[in-house]
Amino acid sequence: MSGQALSAPELRKPAPVSGRSRTGLAIVLIGVVLLAATMVLGSHIGEYYYLATYTILQFIVLGTAWNILGGYGGYVNFGTAGFFAIGCYTTIILNKIFPMPLLFEMLVAAATAGVVGLGTGYLTLRLRGVFFSIATLALAIVLQTLIVNWSFVGGARGVYVIRPAVSGIFVSYAQFLVVLMLGLAIFAVVVAWAVEKSWIGIGLAAIRDDEAAAETSGVPSLRLKLIATTMSGALMGMAGAPFPYYVTYVDPATAFGLAIAVNSIAMPLVGGTATWWGPVVGAILLGSAQQILTVTISSAANLFIVGVLLVVFVTVAPRGVVGIVRGWKRGRK
Amino acid sequence: MEFSWDLVINAIVTGVVLGGFYASVAIGVTIAFGMLDIVNIAHPAFMIAGAYLAFWGSEKFGFDPFVSIAVFAPSGYLFGRAFYRAYHFFFERRGDESLQGLAFFFGILFIVEIGIVLIFGVDYRSITQPYLESTIGVGFVSVPWRMLVPFLVGLGMLGSVYLYLSRTFTGRTILAVSQDVEALRLIGANPIRAKEIAFGIAVATAIVAGVLLIIIQPVEPSITREYIGRAFAICVLGGIASIPGTLVASLILGVAEALTTTFYGPSWSPAVSFGLLLLTLIFRPAGIFGR
Numbered sequence: 001m002s003g004q005a006l007s008a009p010e011l012r013k014p015a016p017v018s019g020r021s022r023t024g025l026a027i028v029l030i031g032v033v034l035l036a037a038t039m040v041l042g043s044h045i046g047e048y049y050y051l052a053t054y055t056i057l058q059f060i061v062l063g064t065a066w067n068i069l070g071g072y073g074g075y076v077n078f079g080t081a082g083f084f085a086i087g088c089y090t091t092i093i094l095n096k097i098f099p100m101p102l103l104f105e106m107l108v109a110a111a112t113a114g115v116v117g118l119g120t121g122y123l124t125l126r127l128r129g130v131f132f133s134i135a136t137l138a139l140a141i142v143l144q145t146l147i148v149n150w151s152f153v154g155g156a157r158g159v160y161v162i163r164p165a166v167s168g169i170f171v172s173y174a175q176f177l178v179v180l181m182l183g184l185a186i187f188a189v190v191v192a193w194a195v196e197k198s199w200i201g202i203g204l205a206a207i208r209d210d211e212a213a214a215e216t217s218g219v220p221s222l223r224l225k226l227i228a229t230t231m232s233g234a235l236m237g238m239a240g241a242p243f244p245y246y247v248t249y250v251d252p253a254t255a256f257g258l259a260i261a262v263n264s265i266a267m268p269l270v271g272g273t274a275t276w277w278g279p280v281v282g283a284i285l286l287g288s289a290q291q292i293l294t295v296t297i298s299s300a301a302n303l304f305i306v307g308v309l310l311v312v313f314v315t316v317a318p319r320g321v322v323g324i325v326r327g328w329k330r331g332r333k
Numbered sequence: 334m335e336f337s338w339d340l341v342i343n344a345i346v347t348g349v350v351l352g353g354f355y356a357s358v359a360i361g362v363t364i365a366f367g368m369l370d371i372v373n374i375a376h377p378a379f380m381i382a383g384a385y386l387a388f389w390g391s392e393k394f395g396f397d398p399f400v401s402i403a404v405f406a407p408s409g410y411l412f413g414r415a416f417y418r419a420y421h422f423f424f425e426r427r428g429d430e431s432l433q434g435l436a437f438f439f440g441i442l443f444i445v446e447i448g449i450v451l452i453f454g455v456d457y458r459s460i461t462q463p464y465l466e467s468t469i470g471v472g473f474v475s476v477p478w479r480m481l482v483p484f485l486v487g488l489g490m491l492g493s494v495y496l497y498l499s500r501t502f503t504g505r506t507i508l509a510v511s512q513d514v515e516a517l518r519l520i521g522a523n524p525i526r527a528k529e530i531a532f533g534i535a536v537a538t539a540i541v542a543g544v545l546l547i548i549i550q551p552v553e554p555s556i557t558r559e560y561i562g563r564a565f566a567i568c569v570l571g572g573i574a575s576i577p578g579t580l581v582a583s584l585i586l587g588v589a590e591a592l593t594t595t596f597y598g599p600s601w602s603p604a605v606s607f608g609l610l611l612l613t614l615i616f617r618p619a620g621i622f623g624r
Contacts, residue, residue, distance in 0.1 A: 269436050
């Protein structure tokens with residue numbers, strides 16, 4: 001551990017990449033434009049569209065968060081639903097004992113989920129990668145069993161949450177939630193972008209390609225994996241915190257839903273795991289497709305299609321949509 | 334619940350009987366994950382497919398569960414061989430097992446589960462046979478036949494797999510795959526073929542376990558998730574590639590779950606396997622029979 005720490009500073013100086021901060025600025029600018037558009041259009045947009053947009057934005061956050069560890073580091077987290085539910089139930093518990101503004105609840109949720117991520121990682125990331133994956137699967141079920149048996153947060157029957165009054169500048173609570181989630185999505189994407197371009201991302205990529213080789217050449221692998229697990233878990237928890245206000249009724253089956261675990265893995269893999277924009281593309285494509293399919297066919301059928309797409313993409317197009325687009329561009333030149 | 338030795342002994346007997354059935358679920362994971370290094374988290378999906386095949390066979394043709402095993406287990410074996418071919422072609426050959434391969438199995442698990450929901454719905458399904466309805470009892474301990482039959486079949490299957498792997502040439506090549514692929518090539522055996530056969534066996538055991546499951550209790554599609562935890566907890570606790578270890582770990586888990594169910598209620602039982610798994614990973618990742 002100490003040997004790893006000594007060699008770390010070399011990694012802290014990444015090669016200067018031209019136009020680096022321009023990408024970050026562009027993400028923030030696009031976000032601000034979208035935020036302004038949501039505020040200006042206000043009451044001209046129907047409630048349904050707000051709710052649909054919220055779901056897609058939530059999946060951008062979850063997919064991006066998953067990708068920080070899964071895509072960059074190659075460690076598969078099957079327990080996204082667990083971290084998401086930690087966020088949900090943090091809000092519910094805080095509401096009962098110490099009500100506070102949603103933004104602060106999100107910060108507490110981030111801290112809780114981050115600590116759980118750090119703990120799980122600390123205990124299992126020393127082992128082979130698969131053990132971490134199996135442990136995350138286990139974590140989600142253990143947490144679900146705890147919540148089911150904990151009557152204070154509603155147990156298996158679930159709990160109702162009352163939306164607070166919305167402040168003057170928003171036309172409806174749904175609009176407020178969309179603005180909040182849009183802000184979080186921008187934050188998550190900027191974090192992922194910053195990680196990808198920094199020494200953390202470079203180290204994680206080295207771990208993904210060959211962990212033993214990376215460690216021999218001085219990459220502090222355990223520390224990097226722990227940083228990634230904590231960040232990823234914290235973002236998932238933040239995504240879960242506003243969820244009780246979105247659905248107004250939460251039970252363990254929804255909070256720990258399989259749809260969340262599957263989508264957060266399928267979206268980065270369909271979009272492409274190597275870059276920050278892969279999960280965003282995947283979340284927008286799969287998210288909007290599911291919104292349309294849920295309305296036109298049924299929700300079971302659309303989850304089936306997500307599963308099929310996941311399998312098709314990992315077998316035929318392992319680099320995702322990003323890989324397809326890049327290959328197509330190269331072919332034209 | 335109030336403590337009494339009658340309850341403890343009954344719970345231990347139930348747990349041992351349940352453990353024999355768990356062994357039939359976990360043996361396939363021990364083969365695929367432990368010996369072949371294929372992290373088949375879709376194993377419980379193959380199991381639930383077996384349970385629904387038995388239900389379908391019973392409804393449509395009036396199959397006895399044992400007829401279902403005779404018909405569907407060989408089909409499962411052939412399917413498993415074909416499945417491994419595809420897996421090898423798309424992932425092992427490219428060296429993409431870790432990220433893409435895991436996601437692939439996760440997707441398969443999901444497709445099977447939702448597929449069954451779309452075909453059969455989310456209702457509980459069960460099969461009945463007259464000989465499964467009675468109970469045998471000695472003193473205050475009683476065990477129903479619908480638990481005893483899976484226990485005996487599970488143990489029989491574990492024993493046959495153990496004999497096959499240790500006594501036949503093909504079986505030994507399968508054991509060798511997990512240790513030294515190059516040495517295997519030197520003696521003229523084909524490691525890919527050995528893995529293909531082994532994966533076929535693993536899927537066939539999953540189908541048998543599924544038929545046993547629907548004998549024990551009514552099934553519904555989402556039951557797979559509990560069994561991922563059980564199967565991997567047993568496999569890891571047993572030392573990953575050890576068949577005797579699988580049996581001992583199955584019995585430990587069975588008894589632990591039965592005691593938990595008796596004294597704390599069935600809603601806590603899913604946490605037992607996952608708790609055991611986490612504890613094993615933290616304190617003894619090599620398992621009790623691990624090298």
